[in-house]
Amino acid sequence: xxxxxxxxxxxxxxxxxxxxxxxxxxxxxxxxxxxxxxxxxxxxxxxxxxxxxxxxxxxxxxxxxxxxxxxxxxxxxxxxxxxxxxxxxxxxxxxxxxxxxxxxxxxxxxxxxxxxxxxxxxxxxxxxxxxxxxxxxxxxxxxxxxxxxxxxxxxxxxxxxxxxxxxxxxxxxxxxxxxxxxxxxxxxxxxxxxxxxxxxxxxxxxxxxxxxxxxxxxxxxxxxxxxxxxxxxxxxxxxxxxxxxxxxxxxxxxxxxxxxxxxxxxxxxxxxxxxx
Numbered sequence: 679x680x681x682x683x684x685x686x687x688x689x690x691x692x693x694x695x696x697x698x699x700x701x702x703x704x705x706x707x708x709x710x711x712x713x714x715x716x717x718x719x720x721x722x723x724x725x726x727x728x729x730x731x732x733x734x735x736x737x738x739x740x741x742x743x744x745x746x747x748x749x750x751x752x753x754x755x756x757x758x759x760x761x762x763x764x765x766x767x768x769x770x771x772x773x774x775x776x777x778x779x780x781x782x783x784x785x786x787x788x789x790x791x792x793x794x795x796x797x798x799x800x801x802x803x804x805x806x807x808x809x810x811x812x813x814x815x816x817x818x819x820x821x822x823x824x825x826x827x828x829x830x831x832x833x834x835x836x837x838x839x840x841x842x843x844x845x846x847x848x849x850x851x852x853x854x855x856x857x858x859x860x861x862x863x864x865x866x867x868x869x870x871x872x873x874x875x876x877x878x879x880x881x882x883x884x885x886x887x888x889x890x891x892x893x894x895x896x897x898x899x900x901x902x903x904x905x906x907x908x909x910x911x912x913x914x915x916x917x918x919x920x921x922x923x924x925x926x927x928x929x930x931x932x933x934x935x936x937x938x939x940x941x942x943x944x945x946x947x948x949x950x951x952x953x954x
Contacts, residue, residue, distance in 0.1 A: 680704045681774045682948035683759040684766030685928045686804040689888030689919035690869035696808035696815050698948035703757045707778045710752035720757035736775025746783045762844035764922035769805035772796045797823030813949045814877045830947050833881040839927040839940040853897045862891040884917035884930045894920050901925040907937050
């Protein structure tokens with residue numbers, strides 16, 4: 679199966695908006711006498727090769743949740759999604775684990791159930807939703823996780839700027855304040871709503887829609903080069919924001935400029951869901 683990279687937040691839509699991107703990890707699994715993990719590409723020298731691998735542990739979590747026997751597997755991964763860069767590599771692994779677990783056990787698991795379980799493993803639904811459903815998604819939680827997919831308009835051209843430096847979601851979240859100003863919350867509410875319209879109907883509004891006051895300014899000290907890159911792009915009237923918890927940057931443009939220290943990848947919206 680293949681699972682797409684994702685970018686969450688998209689500026690103002692903190693922990694709620696997400697976009698699937700056409701960078702894919704390819705994974706396969708089968709039952710085996712003992713658990714083994716073969717890895718090519720990203721993470722081949724650092725990721726675990728046993729049951730602690732996130733895809734395997736997610737498979738086992740799914741089977742326990744469904745009352746299925748937990749069995750060893752032989753897992754093979756060809757990884758393309760940059761890791762620890764704010765592009766949803768962990769969400770891709772979790773979604774892959776849940777979907778593979780369902781397939782190997784012969785279940786027909788509804789997306790709503792897969793989303794709930796994947797979000798519970800990840801801790802929030804904003805990345806797992808587009809990875810599982812494809813395209814542009816709005817996710818929310820009310821105890822369980824829910825999401826809807828919104829069609830994207832022609833003219834939405836995502837570009838991902840990936841730095842050499844890695845980042846940790848835990849560090850980025852730790853930088854956030856416990857309280858924000860009411861005016862900043864209202865600012866983001868308006869632009870998050872505008873983002874839905876811009877993505878689905880009017881990409882000319884993406885510059886305004888990607889503005890933010892709730893998270894990027896507070897994370898600046900953890901990724902100064904990335905925040906500077908966002909400012910540089912926006913100074914050229916290019917819609918840009920930190921991708922997820924960073925340090926990658928997401929922009930929307932069909933003429934991406936070069937940025938020192940970043941590799942630009944012009945991608946497309948991955949409208950296909952995670953597929954076997």
